[in-house]
Amino acid sequence: MITAVTTFKLPKPVTREEARSIFLSTAPLYRDVPGLFRKTYVLSEDGMTAGGIYFWNSRGEAEALYTAAWRARARDKYGADPTVTYFESPVVVDNVAKEINSRDE
Incomplete structure (x- = not known):
């Protein structure tokens, strides 16, 4: 499993409410992305x-998302x-599912 962390240094601060609105506007884009099983937005x-x-099944699936078009969309959205x-995420503790996962790729 792979965990990818994306960050954007914003040109000016945003409030939690502003960030929430932006995040909700992009969240539907991440539904049904192959290999992505969870995304958590952070501020x-x-x-x-x-x-x-982002929590991925594999690095290849992760890299398939972070294209030049994805980067341009992020730049437009966040400035x-x-x-x-x-x-690498060799072990994941999932307290909701009450599981400890250690899947091999």
Whole structure:
């Protein structure tokens, strides 16, 4: 499993309410994306950094999303270039499902 963290250094701070509105406007784009099983939107306490934490089945599926078109859409929406950092996720604790997952790719 792969966790990808995206961040945007915003040109000016946004409030939680402004961020929520922006996030809700883009959330439908992430439904049914192959290999993506969860996305969590994030906003720093000072409102200067926004981003997402994405949970993927594989790195290839993650990389298929973060295209030049995705980056351009993010730049238009947030006024900042995104960064994407990938992490291996060998073990995931899921307290909702009451499971500990350790799937191999």
